[in-house]
Amino acid sequence: MEPVIATPNNSRPPELGTDLTLRWSARLSLTSRILAVNILTIALLAGSLFYLDNYRSRLTEERLEQAEVQTELIGDALVHSSPDYHSVLIERFANRLSARIRIYSPNGEKLSDSFELSDPTYELIDPETQPWRKDAARALDKAIEYVVLSKPISDYQEPENDQTGSWQELKTAASTGKTASSVKYAPDRTPMLIAGTVQAGTNNQILLTLNPRDITRIVRAERGSVIIVMLLAALVSILLSLFLARTIVRPIRRLARAAVRVRLGREPEISIPRMPDRKDEIGQLARALADMSGALRHRIDATEAFAADVSHEIKNPLASLRSALEGLQTVKQPELQNQLLEVASDDVRRIDRLINDISEASRVDAELARTRFEPVDIGQMLDQLLAAREQRDTNAGVKIAFARPARGVAMVMGDDGRLERVFSNILDNAVSFSPDDGLIEILATPDDDEVVIHICDQGPGVASEHRENIFNRFHSDRPAGEVFGRHSGLGLAIAKTIIEGHEGTICVKDKPNGDPGALFEIKLPSASTSPIL
Template structure:
C-alpha cells in the first residue's frame, strides 16, 4: 500500500503534462492574437487593385520586436502560402542567417537519466504505439507544410502538438492576419515544450524520490519485522516441532518472556504448555506404574490361591482358599473401578458444563442420607450452617458431591463408636465480591493422622485404615480423586489434626 502511492503519482503525470501543454497553448494563442492584431494594423497597406497587402519588411521588424522575450518562433505566410517572414532568420551582409537556440547543458545524474529512460520505455509499452505527429522543417516552407497555417489562411484559428525525431515537444498555433475583414496572411507561432518537459521531469523526479523513500522505509520495516516478529515465530515453531519428537521439556523453547509483547506472551505460553505436558506425561507414567503395582498384589495372591486350591483336598482348607479368591476378585473389581473413574476424571472435568451448585442444599442432603443409614452404635452427624449464608459455587454438582461423600465416608470409618461427625460450611469475605470463598470442614473424633502423613494421604493408592478393618476394602484413590476434583474447581483441600482429637478435612472453593 505504501508503494502504491507513488505509483498512482506516476499515473497522474500524464494528466499533469496535458494541463501544462494546454496552458502553454493558451498563452501562445494570446500572444498570436496580439501579434496578429499588430501586424494587421502596422504591416498592411492598401494595394493598387484595392486589396490589402502585407509589408514584408515591416512584418519582419514587428516579429523581432514582439517576440524578443517570449522564446517563441513566429512565421508569416502570405496569401499565396509563401513564407514572408520568419523570426529565426536575421538579415546579414551575406544574406539571411538562421538563429537556433541551443538547449542548456544537462547536469542530470546518469542514474536518474537511466531511471527516466526506463520509465519512459515502460510507459510506451503500457500505452502502446500512441505517437505525436512528427515535426519536420522542410527547406522550402509554405503554408501547406503546416495544417494550422493552411487553416489560418482560411480565416480559422488552429493549434497543433508535435514532436521531432528525438521526442522533443513542439507546440504551435496559427491565426489569420486581417484588415478590414480581409485575410492578408497567416501568423504561426511555434514554441518547443522544454518548459513542459522540465516541469514533468521535475515532478517525475519528486515522485521517484518519494518512491525511493517509501521503498527504503518498506525494506527497513520488513527487515525489522522479520527480525522482531517473523524470525522469533519461526524459531518458536521449530522448537515446538522439536518438542513433539522429544521428551517435551520446556528448555527446548526459547525464553522471550521478558519481551512485553505478543511474542513474549507466546513464548511464555509455549513454555508453560510444554511444562504442563511434561508434568502430565510424568503423571501418566507414574499412574501406570502405580496401577501395575497395585494390581500385581491381588493378582499374586489370587494366583497363589488358585494354584494351591487345586492341590488341597481338605474341604475346610479349600473353603478358606475360595474365600481368599473371592476377596481378591472383589478387591480387583473395586480397584479397577476406582482406576477407571480416576482415568476418566480429567476428561469429564474438561468437558463438563459448570452450573450453580448450592453447597448448603448438597451437604444437607448428604447428611440426611447418612443419618438414615445409621446403625446401632454408629456415629452421629452434626451440620453447622448459617441459614442466611449464600453458599453457592460454580462447578459440577455430581463431582463435588463425590468429594464430600468420600470425606464423610473416611470420617465415619475412623470415628469411634457413638462418636460425632462434625460438618460445617461458611462464607469467608475477601477484598472484593469476586474474592469470597466457601469453606467446608468435615471433622471426626478418631485417632487422627500421623503428622508426617498429612499430605501423603492424598497420594494415589495411599491407604491408612483403622485397625480391624478388612484389608483391601479401599483402593487408596478416594482422597487423590477428591483433591483432583477440588483443584479442577479452583479450590484447595488439606487435612489437619484437631487439638481435642481426631482429624479435620477442609475444602475451600471460590464463591459463585
C-alpha cells in the same frame, strides 16, 4: 498431581479456523507478508507519478492556450501597423516570446520568417550529441508514460516545403475560422507547441512554434524528487520489514523447533524458551508454550507413575487370587477349600473395586474439561448427600452435624455430581477414622469471593509430614483393624483432582483448640449469581 484448570462452559467457543483462514496469502511466509504490506505502501506512493503526468498535461495545455492568444495578438498587431513595420514587430515578438513566427499568404506561400529576420530564438537539439544522462532521462520518460497510459504524442519535423499545406494547424484554422494548436515532441523529447491562426482582414496565416524546454525540466525535476523519495522510502521500508520479520520470525522459529523436539520426545528434558525480556504477544506465546510444555511433561510423568502404581496395585490381588486358585487344585478338605474360595472372592471384589476407582480417577480430568459448570448450592447439595447416606446407613454409627447455611448463600459454579463425589469421599474417609459414636461436623460459609467448607472428625488426625501424601494416588494409611483391601487409596486423590478442576483448593489441618481429629478445608470460588431469598 497436576491441577486441572476447568473453564466454565457457559458458551460454546467458536470453531477455530472460521475467522482465521488465510486464503490468498496462505502459501506466503510471514517475512514475505510483512515485505508485501510495506512495499504496497511504496506502490501507493508511486501513484504520485500519475499526478505528475497530469500536472505535465495541464501545464502543456496552459502553454498551448497562451500560444493561441499570443498568435492572435500578433495577427492583430500586424493588422494595425504599417507594412513597413511588420518585420520589426515579428522580430520583437519572436525574441520576447522565444518563438518562431511565420507569415503565409492566402495562397500558401511563406511571406516572412523570424528565423530569417534575426538569429533563431530556439534550437532543436540532436539527442546524439547529448550525454548518456539525457538518454536515461528520455528512457525513463517513455517508461513512465507507458505505465501511466499517457496519450501518445507524435514527433515534430520541419517540412521540406514550408507552405500552409504542410501544417495541420493552419488547415484546421482555415476550415474552422478559429485558432488551432497542438503539441509534438522535438527530437530530444521536449515539447514543441504549434499554434496557427488566420489574420483578420488580410487572410494571411500566422504560425507560431515554441520549444518550452522548461516544462520538461520542471516535470523531470519533480519526478526525480518523487523517485528519490520512493527509493529512500523503499529502502527504509525494506530494512524495517526485515527488522520486524527478524524480531517476529526468528523467535517463532525457535519456538517451532522446540515444539518439534517436544513432539519427538527424544530428549529427557526439553525446555521451551520463555523469552522473559519480551513483553509483547510473542513473549506471551513463548511463556504459554513453556507452561504448556511443562504441564504436558508433568502430565506424562504423572501418567507414567499412575500406570506403574496401577500395575503394582493390581499385582497384589492377582497374586493372591492365583495362589488361592492354585491351592484349590491341591487342597481336598472342604473347610480349606471354603477359605480359599472366600479369599478368591475377596480378591475379585478388591480388583473390581480397584478397577472402578482407577477408571474414575483416569477420566475425571477429561470429563471436567468438557463439563458445563452451573450454579450449585453447597448447602442444599450437602443436605441431600447426608439424607442419602442416612438412608443407606453408610455412616457406621458415626453422627454427622451440619450447620446448614441459608439457601443461596454458599453458591459456587461447578458440576453438582462431581462435587458430591468429593464430599462423599471425604465423609467416607472421616467415618473410617472416627471412633464408635464419634461426631463429624460440617460447616459451609461464604468468605469474600470464596465458599469455605470445613469437615472435622474425631479420629487420630493426620501428622504434618503426611498431610500432602494423603492426597497421592494409592496412599495406603488406614485405621488400625480395618480389613486390608477395603479401600483403593484413590478417594482423596480423586477429590483433590475435582476440587482443583473447579479452581479451588483442599487441604487438611489440625482442629482448633488442640482437639483431636482432622479438619479438611475446601475453598471454592463463589458464584456470581445473587443469593436466592
